[in-house]
Amino acid sequence: MAVSEEKQMIVNGKRLDGRGFNDLRPISIKAGVLKRANGSALIEWGRNKVLAGIFGPREVVPRHMTNPKRAIIQARYIMAPFSGQEEHGRSGPNRRSMEISKVAKHVFENVVMTNMFPKTMINVDMEVLQSDGGTRVAAITAASVALADAGIPMKDLVCGVSTGRINGQLVVDLDKTEDNYGESDMPLILSPRTGEVLLHQIDGKLTKEEIAQAMDMSFEASKKIHELQVAALKGRYERVLAETENGNNGGGN
Amino acid sequence: MENEKRTIVVPGEKVFNDQRRVDGGYADAAGTFATTMAMVHEDRLVPLKGYYLPKPGDFVVGIVKEETFNGYEIELNSPYDGRLSTRETRERFLVGDVISAKVADVNEIHEPIIAEPRKLGGGEVLDVESVKVPRIIGRNASMVETIKQHTKSELFVGKNGRVYVKGGNTALAIRAILKICKEAHTGGLTDRIVALLEGRE
Amino acid sequence: MILDEVKEAYVRDLLAKGSRADGRQLLQYRKVKVTKGAYPNAEGSALAEIGDTKVAAGVKFDAAIPFPDRPQEGVFMVNSEFPILAHPAFEPGPPNENSIELARVVDRGIRSAEVIDLKSLVLEEGKVLGIFVDLYVLDHSGNLIDCAALAAMAALADAKVPKYDAETKKLLRDQPVGALPIAHKIVTCSFEKIGSKILADGTDEEEIASDGRYTIATADSKTICATQKSGAAGFTRQEIVKMMDIALEKGEELRKLI
Numbered sequence: 205m206a207v208s209e210e211k212q213m214i215v216n217g218k219r220l221d222g223r224g225f226n227d228l229r230p231i232s233i234k235a236g237v238l239k240r241a242n243g244s245a246l247i248e249w250g251r252n253k254v255l256a257g258i259f260g261p262r263e264v265v266p267r268h269m270t271n272p273k274r275a276i277i278q279a280r281y282i283m284a285p286f287s288g289q290e291e292h293g294r295s296g297p298n299r300r301s302m303e304i305s306k307v308a309k310h311v312f313e314n315v316v317m318t319n320m321f322p323k324t325m326i327n328v329d330m331e332v333l334q335s336d337g338g339t340r341v342a343a344i345t346a347a348s349v350a351l352a353d354a355g356i357p358m359k360d361l362v363c364g365v366s367t368g369r370i371n372g373q374l375v376v377d378l379d380k381t382e383d384n385y386g387e388s389d390m391p392l393i394l395s396p397r398t399g400e401v402l403l404h405q406i407d408g409k410l411t412k413e414e415i416a417q418a419m420d421m422s423f424e425a426s427k428k429i430h431e432l433q434v435a436a437l438k439g440r441y442e443r444v445l446a447e448t449e450n451g452n453n454g455g456g457n
Numbered sequence: 458m459e460n461e462k463r464t465i466v467v468p469g470e471k472v473f474n475d476q477r478r479v480d481g482g483y484a485d486a487a488g489t490f491a492t493t494m495a496m497v498h499e500d501r502l503v504p505l506k507g508y509y510l511p512k513p514g515d516f517v518v519g520i521v522k523e524e525t526f527n528g529y530e531i532e533l534n535s536p537y538d539g540r541l542s543t544r545e546t547r548e549r550f551l552v553g554d555v556i557s558a559k560v561a562d563v564n565e566i567h568e569p570i571i572a573e574p575r576k577l578g579g580g581e582v583l584d585v586e587s588v589k590v591p592r593i594i595g596r597n598a599s600m601v602e603t604i605k606q607h608t609k610s611e612l613f614v615g616k617n618g619r620v621y622v623k624g625g626n627t628a629l630a631i632r633a634i635l636k637i638c639k640e641a642h643t644g645g646l647t648d649r650i651v652a653l654l655e656g657r658e
Numbered sequence: 659m660i661l662d663e664v665k666e667a668y669v670r671d672l673l674a675k676g677s678r679a680d681g682r683q684l685l686q687y688r689k690v691k692v693t694k695g696a697y698p699n700a701e702g703s704a705l706a707e708i709g710d711t712k713v714a715a716g717v718k719f720d721a722a723i724p725f726p727d728r729p730q731e732g733v734f735m736v737n738s739e740f741p742i743l744a745h746p747a748f749e750p751g752p753p754n755e756n757s758i759e760l761a762r763v764v765d766r767g768i769r770s771a772e773v774i775d776l777k778s779l780v781l782e783e784g785k786v787l788g789i790f791v792d793l794y795v796l797d798h799s800g801n802l803i804d805c806a807a808l809a810a811m812a813a814l815a816d817a818k819v820p821k822y823d824a825e826t827k828k829l830l831r832d833q834p835v836g837a838l839p840i841a842h843k844i845v846t847c848s849f850e851k852i853g854s855k856i857l858a859d860g861t862d863e864e865e866i867a868s869d870g871r872y873t874i875a876t877a878d879s880k881t882i883c884a885t886q887k888s889g890a891a892g893f894t895r896q897e898i899v900k901m902m903d904i905a906l907e908k909g910e911e912l913r914k915l916i
Binding site: 260261262263272315317320321322323324352353354355356357358359360361395396397433434437438441442444445448449 | 463465467468469470481483490492493494496504505506507508510536537538566567586588639640642643644645646649
C-alpha cells in the first residue's frame with residue numbers, strides 16, 4: 205500500500221466523491237445476463253464492472269483433481285488488460301489475481317453444498333472489466349448471485365465490502381484513490397445468515413480497536429449489499445408473479 | 458385455490474422455524490433455510506432452480522455420448538452420466554443418438570445405471586430445468602396431455618429435464634413448454650397455456 | 659455440449675428445407691447492437707452484441723519502444739481472450755488457435771486498410787505510441803469474428819489519445835488531446851457453409867454443423883481489405899464472388915452502427 209501523508213481525502217467531513225464515512229458507492233446487480241453460462245451476474249459498483257459466470261457441476265478437468273466425496277470449486281478472478289485507468293495491463297493471471305482466486309475459492313467452499321455433487325467441478329469465473337478499488341469483494345458478491353442463478357445449492361448468499369483507514373479515519377468501501385493513498389485496507393466477505401467471516405485480509409496498519417470497528421462498519425454496509433443481491437435474484441420471479449396475478453384478476457379467475 | 462400467497466426465497470433465507478429435511482432446504486439448530494431459489498407455497502418448499510440427480514425408476518431422455526468396450530456412456534442433462542451395458546440391449550447405438558430409458562440403479566455418488574433404452578429419432582430435443590418437470594407433466598399428466606391434444610405432437614418428458622418433441626406443431630409445443638418453465642411458480646397456469654395453444658394469446 | 663452435436667442433424671435438416679432454427683433467412687443477421695464507451699477507464703471501449711453473442715473491447719495507449727525494424731512507426735496490437743464464462747467448452751490457459759485466429763483476422767482488417775496511420779504515432783526519437791486493443795468474448799453464441807471486429811472498431815472510434823509528457827516520458831491519461839484519427843471503419847461479414855448452403859451470421863449450433871467459414875472485411879462499399887477462409891469445406895469462385903457482394907452491402911449497414 206502506497207502511503208502518502210500529503211493526499212487530503214477528507215474535506216469538511218466528506219470524502220472526495222462526496223460520500224460520508226459509512227456510505228457505499230452506488231451498486232447495481234443483474235442476474236442471468238449470459239446465455240451460455242449456467243448462471244451469471246453483472247455487478248456495477250461505483251466505476252467497477254465485474255461479470256461472474258458459473259459452469260458445473262460437471263466432469264473434473266484435469267481428472268486427477270477429482271474428489272470422490274465432494275465437488276471441487278475452481279475460482280478464477282482476473283482483470284482485463286484495459287480495466288484500469290493506468291497503462292495497458294498484462295493479460296492472464298498474475299500473482300495477485302491467483303491469490304485472490306484462492307481466497308475466493310475458500311469462500312465458496314464454505315457455503316456451496318459441495319457434498320451433494322461428488323466427483324464434479326464447479327467453475328466460478330470472475331472477470332473484472334473495469335476496476336476502481338474493491339474489485340475482489342465486488343467479484344465475490346457477483347459470483348454468489350451467479351451461483352444462485354445457476355441453481356447450485358448453497359447455505360447462504362455471501363457478500364462484503366472493503367473498509368479501511370484514510371487520513372486517520374475509518375471509511376467503508378474504499379475506491380481506487382482511497383486505496384492507493386490510504387493507510388490501510390480490509391476487504392471482508394461474510395455469510396449474513398451466520399455472521400461468519402469467510403474472507404478477511406488486512407493490508408496496512410490498524411489497531412485491534414480499529415479492526416473491531418471496521419468489522420462493525422463492514423457488517424452494517426453488507427446488509428445493504430445483501431438486500432441488492434436478494435432483489436436481483438427475486439426480481440425476475442416476482443415480476444412474472446405480479447404479471448400473472450394481474451392477468452388472473454382481469455380474466456375473472 | 459390459486460390465490461394463496463406464493464413467496465420467493467433465496468439461498469440462506471429462513472423458510473421454516475423447525476428442522477425439515479426437504480429438497481432445496483438445509484436444516485440446522487435455527488430452523489430450515491433455502492439452499493436454492495425456491496417458492497414457499499402452502500407450507501411447501503418448491504425449488505425453482507436445481508440440477509438433476511438420477512433416482513432409480515426415473516424415466517429419462519439421454520444422448521449417447523461415448524461407446525465403451527462393454528456399453529455406452531449416456532449424457533443425462535445432469536452432472537452425472539449414465540452407464541448403459543450392452544447386456545441391456547440388442548440394439549446398437551451411435552454417438553449422438555437420442556434415447557429414452559429408465560434409471561435402473563444409482564450408486565452412492567449418484568452415478569446411474571441405465572436400462573430399457575429405446576432410440577428416439579426425427580424429433581427435437583429441448584433441455585429445461587429438471588425442477589420444472591412436475592409442472593410440465595401436470596397433475597395426472599393433465600398439462601402434457603393438453604399440449605399433445607392441441608399440437609398433435611408426440612411428447613416425451615424425461616425426469617431429467619429433457620423433452621423430446623416429434624411431429625405436429627413442434628414449434629407451438631416448444632413455446633408452451635418454455636412458457637410453463639418461465640411461469641412455473643405462478644397460479645392459473647393451465648388456463649394460460651390453453652389460451653396459448655388455442656391462439657388466444 | 660453433446661447436445662450441440664445432436665442439434666447438428668437438426669440444423670442440417672432445417673437447412674435442407676431452406677430454414678434456420680431461429681426463423682431467420684439464410685443471409686439475415688441477428689439483431690446487432692454496439693455500445694461505445696462501455697468501460698470508460700480504458701481510453702476507448704465498446705460492447706458489441708450480435709443476438710446473444712457479446713464481445714467487449716478495450717483500447718489502451720502506452721508510450722512504447724518501436725519495433726527495431728520499424729523505428730518510425732507506432733505499435734498496434736490486437737489480442738483476444740476467451741474467458742471461461744463465455745462458453746462451456748472454453749478452458750483457462752494461454753490463447754488457443756481459435757482465439758489467435760480471431761485476433762489476427764481483426765488485426766489484419768484494420769492494419770491492411772491503414773485505418774490508423776502508424777507513422778503519425780512517433781512521440782519522439784525512440785518513443786512511439788502503442789495502441790493495444792483487447793477483445794474479450796463474454797458470451798459465445800456464434801459469429802465471434804464479426805462481433806469482435808465491431809467491438810474493436812467501435813472501441814478505436816471511441817478512443818481519445820492522451821497527452822504525452824516529454825519530460826517524464828509518460829502519457830497523461832487525464833489530459834486527452836483528441837480523438838484517434840480513423841481512416842476507415844472496418845467491418846467483417848462471416849459466412850458458414852453447411853452442405854451446399856451458405857448462410858450469414860451463424861449461431862454456435864450452426865457453427866458446429868458448419869463445414870467451413872469465409873470471413874470478409876470491408877473498408878467501404880467498394881473495398882475489401884482482408885479475408886479468411888477457415889474449416890475444411892471448399893468454396894467455388896462463384897460462391898466467393900457472391901459472398902463478397904453481400905459483405906459489401908451488409909458492411910455498409912454494420913458500419914452505421916459504429
